Amino acid sequence: MTKSALLAGFASLAALCATAASAQRAASPLTQVAQFEHQATGVAVAADGRRFVNFPRWTDDAPISVAEVMKDGSLRPYPDANWNAWSNAKANELPVGNHFVCVQSIVPDGQGNLWVVDPGAPGNEKILPGAPKLVKIDLKTNQVTKIIPVPEDVALQGTYLNDIRFSPDGKMGYITDSGTRGAIIVVDLDSGESWRALDGHFSTQVDKTVAVALDGQPLRRPDGRQPMFAADGIAISKDGQTLYYQALTGKTLYSIDTRLLARDVEDAQRRSSVATVAQSQVADGLWMSKAGVLYVTSPTDYSIKRLRGSLLETVLTDPRLRWPDTFAEGPDGKIYVTASHIQDTMWFKPGAPPSIRTELFSFAAAR
Template sequence: MRKNPILLGIGAVTAVAALAGTAALAQRSGSALTQVAQFDHQVTGVAVTPDGRRFVNFPRWTDDAPISVAEVMKDGSLRPYPDAKWNEWRNARANELSVADHFVCVQSVVADGRGNLWALDPGAPGNEKILPGAPKLVKIDLKTNAVAKIIPVPEDVALQGTYLNDIRFSPDGKLGYITDSGTRGAIIVVDLESGKSWRTLDGHPSTQVDKTVNVVLDGKPLRRPDGRQPMFASDGIAISQDGKTLFYQALTGKTLYSINTDLLRPDVPENQRAAAVKTVAQTHVADGLWMSRTGVLYLTSPTDYSIKRLNGAAIETVLTDRRLRWPDTFSEGPDGRMYVTASHIQDTQWFTPGAPPSIKTQLFSFPPVR
């Protein structure tokens, strides 16, 4: 009998839920959330390595951040990573420094579990125009603390209007899957050995903004001064532990989708891919996704300051804490403890006229669902 790929992808989640029991899934108190660090600039991504090192990144959205990628030291201080040179690019020095070998606007950092940290740079300061030659994926060797490889994302893949958002890796370390949350959503696949990349599900309804979604925060619709609300396409991304199923969702959306990763190969016809997209669950406005090592799929929930998880086709609350002002991106520690950034998007100049360009943001952790 033909197996359903979506059941393969979420089977582990369902099994964990059955063991956990209803009581363990009750909403946790805010005390479950521990602040790990606080920053003076807007943070988005976080990565925790198998040996417990912690990394974060600061995109240049409303603020010319002095560091793009940093290691969070034990005392909470930041060390530019891999070095100061890679972090010296500034909006004010855009004509002086090469965008090819400097971080321009890093959106996420992810440890691959194979001794590397990867920094994803959409190369679009202010989440606006892409600077030619700036979109790239940077591989950093965690032993030598040096850049080992730069993979440029060419202009026929990182189209003008593209915003490279987050990345997950195949278990064999050969492929990277990136969400494009820009004006024409897609899933971008990168061959990490050859450096070649290609767009998939380009313009497919599953990767697009859901225009019926109204983002409500702090009791009112979230709007820019000109009346626009956040309009981000495919954003959160997760991959099953066996690497066979990719999960993704538009931030301005309410549906979690999946697809068999075999269908994201470049030789698969786009119509075949499109027909194979599965609806996993009806959800909520979600930014970050994470599949834990125990098979729990976590989702952030900015509109109610919470962390949720998938249980079969149902979405359940793990914890709620008003300190989670726009919970953004997840990572998992070596002991299973979960880490999440609070990027405070609603507090930026985009949505709060008169706000300073630099805002306080945080990194939190919480115990995993068992």
């Protein structure tokens, strides 16, 4: 075979691969909504359809913490540039109590507000004193209306505030602690008081029998460690009576009656009342849709699943879902999900640049 014929063969093969990839994307129910030059984790969609994302300060190159995704795909610091101005380089200049330090998630409360969960632990390491907090933003005025500090006896050193869900009346918040000592953190959003529940209980802990693997290969840091994240994904039933949660490094979906998370309930009663909902898989995000469907991300097989009885069934699989992370739901009947590319970060891929490209996708909600 001549050199020119060989090159032509390679070109034809490349064209066929590109065509096949395009066809696969066209056949997928997953639609890319936006692409970002930094690692995005959380997503939120307001009642008027406005979309927001957040970028955790796991590396110091993130230029923004919370942003509104504009119609042209550009990002606008939200609620303003000042709240997003903190960085390690400016740590001695800007107070951590009224600036975003390391935002992990952003969630609307159904009452016209966007809440920002700031674990206050840049690099997912040591908590900065006074930095863990919840920030309430009025979506009509785009103004911060409340800051709830999470005290150090609740956000313990080693805690990582991960995701939040709200009671239907917007008065209570439930946060997963995915750090070294997992728990559910309960917040009275009126008084600002908070407390730890199921602290150290097996249901909120890393399952050490679980090995995180992608494409048949274990996901490991250069020193051999695998991802070890405790209570992470969280969802609440439509009536607000049942809270669902799971450790990321785990294989069991649990639930508890939200009444048992009240401050005056004995922890022994809580612990004995935790229910096993389903055997699952490594999961990051959970979402209870408006139609009452519980969605679960499945990073190890690039898929989205939903709960059917006590079983999880696959909704969609797409290789573009490199670590499906966090869900949101829009008024247009779509479910949104971020792909945060955990496996592509320098934590797990030596030599990778600090900045990685991530995406926001959507798909039609099930009825």
